[in-house]
Amino acid sequence: MVRRHLLLALGALVVVVLVLENTSQFRNAQFGAMAYYAIAAGGLTVLTGLNGQLSLGHGALMAVGAYTTALMLQSREDSLPLPVILALAIVVTLVVGALVGVAAARLHGPYLAGATLALAVAVPGIPLFFGEWLGGEQGLNVRLPEIPVWLADAAYFVTGQELTQIRFLAYLGWLAAIVVFVLLANLSRSRIGRNWQAVRDDEVAAELAGINLGRARVQAFVVSAGCAGLAGGLLALSARLAAPSGFTLTLSLLLLSAVVLGGLGSLVGALVGAALLTFLPQVVTGAGTDLGLTDVQAAQLAPLIYGLVTVLVVLLAPAGLAGGLRKLINWRRSS
Amino acid sequence: MQQLLTTVLTGLTLGVIYAAFALALVLIWRATRIVNFAQAPMAMITTYIALVLIDAGYSYWLGFVAALLSGLVLGAVVERFVVRFVSGKSEVNAVILTLGLFIVLHALAAIIFGSRYRSFPAPFGLRGFQVGDTTIALTGFGVFTILAVGVVMVGLVLLFRGTDLGLRMRASAFNQEVSRLLGVKVGRMLTLGWALAALVGSLSGLLIAGGGLVHPSYMDGVVVYGFVAAVLGGLDSPVGAVVGGVLLGLSLSLVSGYVGSELVPLAALVILMVVLLLKPGGLFASVRERRV
Numbered sequence: 001m002v003r004r005h006l007l008l009a010l011g012a013l014v015v016v017v018l019v020l021e022n023t024s025q026f027r028n029a030q031f032g033a034m035a036y037y038a039i040a041a042g043g044l045t046v047l048t049g050l051n052g053q054l055s056l057g058h059g060a061l062m063a064v065g066a067y068t069t070a071l072m073l074q075s076r077e078d079s080l081p082l083p084v085i086l087a088l089a090i091v092v093t094l095v096v097g098a099l100v101g102v103a104a105a106r107l108h109g110p111y112l113a114g115a116t117l118a119l120a121v122a123v124p125g126i127p128l129f130f131g132e133w134l135g136g137e138q139g140l141n142v143r144l145p146e147i148p149v150w151l152a153d154a155a156y157f158v159t160g161q162e163l164t165q166i167r168f169l170a171y172l173g174w175l176a177a178i179v180v181f182v183l184l185a186n187l188s189r190s191r192i193g194r195n196w197q198a199v200r201d202d203e204v205a206a207e208l209a210g211i212n213l214g215r216a217r218v219q220a221f222v223v224s225a226g227c228a229g230l231a232g233g234l235l236a237l238s239a240r241l242a243a244p245s246g247f248t249l250t251l252s253l254l255l256l257s258a259v260v261l262g263g264l265g266s267l268v269g270a271l272v273g274a275a276l277l278t279f280l281p282q283v284v285t286g287a288g289t290d291l292g293l294t295d296v297q298a299a300q301l302a303p304l305i306y307g308l309v310t311v312l313v314v315l316l317a318p319a320g321l322a323g324g325l326r327k328l329i330n331w332r333r334s335s
Numbered sequence: 336m337q338q339l340l341t342t343v344l345t346g347l348t349l350g351v352i353y354a355a356f357a358l359a360l361v362l363i364w365r366a367t368r369i370v371n372f373a374q375a376p377m378a379m380i381t382t383y384i385a386l387v388l389i390d391a392g393y394s395y396w397l398g399f400v401a402a403l404l405s406g407l408v409l410g411a412v413v414e415r416f417v418v419r420f421v422s423g424k425s426e427v428n429a430v431i432l433t434l435g436l437f438i439v440l441h442a443l444a445a446i447i448f449g450s451r452y453r454s455f456p457a458p459f460g461l462r463g464f465q466v467g468d469t470t471i472a473l474t475g476f477g478v479f480t481i482l483a484v485g486v487v488m489v490g491l492v493l494l495f496r497g498t499d500l501g502l503r504m505r506a507s508a509f510n511q512e513v514s515r516l517l518g519v520k521v522g523r524m525l526t527l528g529w530a531l532a533a534l535v536g537s538l539s540g541l542l543i544a545g546g547g548l549v550h551p552s553y554m555d556g557v558v559v560y561g562f563v564a565a566v567l568g569g570l571d572s573p574v575g576a577v578v579g580g581v582l583l584g585l586s587l588s589l590v591s592g593y594v595g596s597e598l599v600p601l602a603a604l605v606i607l608m609v610v611l612l613l614k615p616g617g618l619f620a621s622v623r624e625r626r627v
Contacts (some may be wrong), residue, residue, distance in 0.1 A: 060622060106615075114563075128597040300446045
């Protein structure tokens with residue numbers, strides 16, 4: 001299984017290089033965004049799908065990662081290397097996630113949803129209160145460090161193209177996404193992942209089998225928070241900004257709907273959901289303005305569709321789009 | 336002393352509104368074991384309906400009544416055509432469903448009514464009463480708020496305690512199977528319960544909006560406060576929801592007055608966690624043990 005995941009990762013890497021080298025700057029930026037949505041959605045789908053814990057607070061956890069990253073990139077000269085900064089963003093979010101997770105492990109269903117909802121609403125207020133330190137309403141600007149010379153040279157040598165800042169960030173994002181997905185895939189097939197599923201399916205049976213319910217739940221939450229932190233850090237790099245308006249309740253809800261659309265618990269589903277989050281708005285907004293809506297109205301069409309599809313998926317196809325497709329393929333094969 | 340009085344009076348007025356919202360959540364929880372997170376955008380939509388009427392030149396009271404009635408209809412429609420299909424299934428699905436509705440209503444409101452801030456009128460004065468030569472923080476609209484919520488609560492108590500219909504609603508919330516065997520049309524009672532809850536939610540939406548600004552996400556914080564208030568009171572108990580709402584309003588007003596209004600949602604989160612971890616049954620739970 002592990003070997004299969006590594007092979008898939010290698011294949012994915014090749015696809016990423018081919019796609020990023022042959023698309024425009026604008027598309028590169030979009031793929032970069034898709035990478036961090038995919039990381040956040042991957043973490044959330046493991047938490048909700050495998051462990052059965054619902055989190056509406058992942059936008060807030062992304063904010064923690066983003067602000068950590070932004071705080072460390074305040075001046076261009078003496079900043080740490082980006083991988084170190086992202087690792088620190090993960091660690092800080094892990095700590096916050098562990099605190100939330102310990103509380104969350106004792107809650108279930110609507111209580112957990114309400115508590116994480118409160119988290120999502122509460123966190124954007126913190127930078128406003130500590131305005132001096134965290135930039136208040138305007139947020140913190142992120143000063144991207146220069147691409148290391150050796151890397152730029154190597155990229156030019158391999159691809160024959162100049163490595164732009166945007167393409168570099170897209171590569172960074174996808175590299176991170178591939179690593180995260182391999183780790184998550186292996187984790188969910190490991191003993192730990194099976195424990196999580198056991199806790200989700202039947203608490204009593206899991207406890208009788210010797211699984212520590214609280215520990216399994218906290219583990220799942222912490223892993224998921226780490227993903228959100230990494231995604232937040234990448235978001236801050238891409239947007240060159242960490243501001244409260246970027247981490248509203250809407251972000252948390254859209255992440256959840258992306259995971260539900262793709263199919264709870266499925267990493268492929270998380271990718272599908274992330275792709276929808278990234279590419280659907282542009283398509284739908286264009287169609288909306290063609291139909292005579294104003295720009296502001298057309299911009300709301302995408303969330304409208306996410307919401308409607310989420311409701312429909314819950315009502316009609318609880319396995320999500322990816323699961324529904326799989327079912328269709330199996331049905332075709334068997335008939 | 337003056338500031339403390341101001342804080343307490345503001346907190347009381349806000350707390351009454353949170354109590355109404357919490358009551359709406361509790362009504363639905365008792366009937367269908369679902370926390371209706373979409374209550375906030377539902378109240379937002381009905382407030383916009385009132386605003387459109389008022390802006391078109393009709394009186395405040397026509398808008399007020401129209402909002403309450405559209406709340407009633409919206410609640411019934413949502414229960415009958417959406418929520419009915421997940422009742423009794425996995426609770427995660429029900430929560431996700433209400434969140435899907437949340438996103439849908441939000442986007443719809445922004446498309447139909449626009450996403451800019453619009454001011455909402457108040458039928459009574461927004462300046463504090465004069466006592467001697469000091470102005471206290473109780474406004475005409477504040478008194479109206481407290482009275483309006485009071486009337487609704489008395490009405491609900493009379494309905495649930497004093498009428499046959501109320502008895503049937505309580506029976507179907509308590510035990511669907513037995514009620515059905517006894518000839519209660521449970522489905523109809525559930526629809527009615529959601530409709531009533533949405534009406535109470537709409538009232539809180541109107542009261543929050545009065546004299547302030549309205550935009551598609553102006554109720555987002557209120558759903559958190561309403562939920563915290565409901566949990567504070569045990570999520571099962573209407574009386575608890577009201578007491579929880581007032582307590583929460585007072586505490587949040589203290590935080591807002593003495594620490595900073597930016598930290599109000601954080602304070603709500605802290606209160607929620609403390610209640611859930613120390614006294615998960617809330618202050619007024621009817622059952623002794625509650626699985627949270």
